[in-house]
Amino acid sequence: MKKNIPLITTFILSATLFFTSLAIANTKINSSEVLKIGKEIPNAQLNRFAQSNIKIDDLKGKIKIISVVPQLNTPVCDKQTHQFSETNGGLDKDIDIITISTNTAQGQKSFAEKANISNLIFLSDSPEFNFGKSTGLLIEGMNMLRRTVLVLDEKNIIRYVDFVPRGGLPNIKGALNAAKEVLLGNS
DSSP states (O other), X not given: OTTHHXXXXXXXXXXXXXXXXXXXXXXOOOHHHHSOTTSBOOOOEEBOTTSOOEEGGGGTTSOEEEEEOSOTTXXXXXXXXXXXXXXXTTGGGTSEEEEEEXXXXXXXXXXXXXXXXXXXXXXXXXXXXXXXXXXXXXXXXXXXXXXXXXXXXXXXXXXEEEEOOTTOOOOHHHHHHHHHHHHHHTO
């Protein structure tokens, strides 16, 4: 019996560690808690086409609108991206307007070329989904992001959040107005 005690102890310890790590890995992050107005957005690495990867912290220094879309090649995501590109009233000259999706960086480049969009910054959360995981915006099992729009100040503090319900467009005018208010407040 004494010979089995170390084996049983090792098994119990291993099982405890396994199930503890499994529970931690499956803990869901609540995006409405992480992405609150007044909080700094979590840092995450994103990919850019033909450029080195970039972290959210690298975007400090400028006011920005972050338009999060599930997949660029769908009608609602296409419309959202076009509206931020075409109806921003010249705001893109003073702030960064960023589109984040789970399309590959190459896929984003192809989309931008086909759509003739050159005034937005496209950042890919594929293949690691660092942004989606750290913000709670990753849709479990689908490897897509939840449609959301954020306005961040130059220190990456969240000043506006629009969690968009399924199937709809965000309040683009609301986001543009919020970005203008942040810009005017910093002038």
